[in-house]
Amino acid sequence: MILLRRLAYATLTLAFAQIVFGAIVRITGSGMGCGDHWPKCNGQWFPSHDRVDLIIEITHRYIALGLTVAILALLVVTLSKRRMHRVGEQGGVLRPVALSAGLVVLAAVFGAVTVKMGLNPYVIVTHLAIAMSLLAVLVITVARSGGFGIETYSIRSDERTSRAVAWSENASQRTYRAAKAAAALAFLAIVLGALTANVAGANNSCQGFPGCRTILVHGVPLWIQVTHRTLAFLLFFHMLGMSIAAQRGDIPIILKRTTWIAFSTVLLQILAAAMLVELHLPAVLRSLHQAVGTLVWLSIFTLAVLSRYVMPRSVLK
Numbered sequence: 001m002i003l004l005r006r007l008a009y010a011t012l013t014l015a016f017a018q019i020v021f022g023a024i025v026r027i028t029g030s031g032m033g034c035g036d037h038w039p040k041c042n043g044q045w046f047p048s049h050d051r052v053d054l055i056i057e058i059t060h061r062y063i064a065l066g067l068t069v070a071i072l073a074l075l076v077v078t079l080s081k082r083r084m085h086r087v088g089e090q091g092g093v094l095r096p097v098a099l100s101a102g103l104v105v106l107a108a109v110f111g112a113v114t115v116k117m118g119l120n121p122y123v124i125v126t127h128l129a130i131a132m133s134l135l136a137v138l139v140i141t142v143a144r145s146g147g148f149g150i151e152t153y154s155i156r157s158d159e160r161t162s163r164a165v166a167w168s169e170n171a172s173q174r175t176y177r178a179a180k181a182a183a184a185l186a187f188l189a190i191v192l193g194a195l196t197a198n199v200a201g202a203n204n205s206c207q208g209f210p211g212c213r214t215i216l217v218h219g220v221p222l223w224i225q226v227t228h229r230t231l232a233f234l235l236f237f238h239m240l241g242m243s244i245a246a247q248r249g250d251i252p253i254i255l256k257r258t259t260w261i262a263f264s265t266v267l268l269q270i271l272a273a274a275m276l277v278e279l280h281l282p283a284v285l286r287s288l289h290q291a292v293g294t295l296v297w298l299s300i301f302t303l304a305v306l307s308r309y310v311m312p313r314s315v316l317k
Contacts, residue, residue: 097141128194235266262300
């Protein structure tokens, strides 16, 4: 199980890096750095690295290849250990690993479609949604292999292990329900953020923060940005409420800490968004905004998973 856990952590790290670097590809305008060729780059497997846009695009593809190899390795190891406890059984590692393998193939297909369709904004957003889903499935994989500190809280005996891995009803249900709502808000905010970044005119339609001092573009682009901002603020206040409740509630310390980490990432994202708008969308802040947004999704979904897996100490006594 230790090997599975380490592989799962490594794969999760690569998935995060791949999403962040994908944003860099978009922000720097390097999406067509390899032309409309896929999987080759400008018709070659090993092109000359003589242009910045080509280097950025092909590095993104290299990371995607590394992620694919890591997931395949994780799948092979999981299948070889499928008879072990907490691997092949219901609530074990095998199912999310198999799902992650399917998602990485689907992401590769949409990556090719993105290039072939000349960076269609809606295809790009779909590609991002698939990548975020893959990140979520890998969080579940890490959790089911005992990562994120779950081994310490829920693994005490075979009987209690089964109860914990089977999504124990003894975990804090209020925290779990609130975390699920936060994860839904975070996912919607990310999708609307991707639309804001990719639909023509949406990113600069509303000048000023938090409200629009000046409106440059009306219609659908404006509604996309305003909806994105609304979801972001709803998420901020929801996580603020969760953080206050977590400190007052009788829940495991790991959930309290993860709640505050998730709230901190949301706060950082709000501050990054404010600077991004007020400084008129510099590339560095656009990249930071995307990276922190991915971290928001990762931390909130991790909180949702932990609130289902971690058993209160009163149950473990």
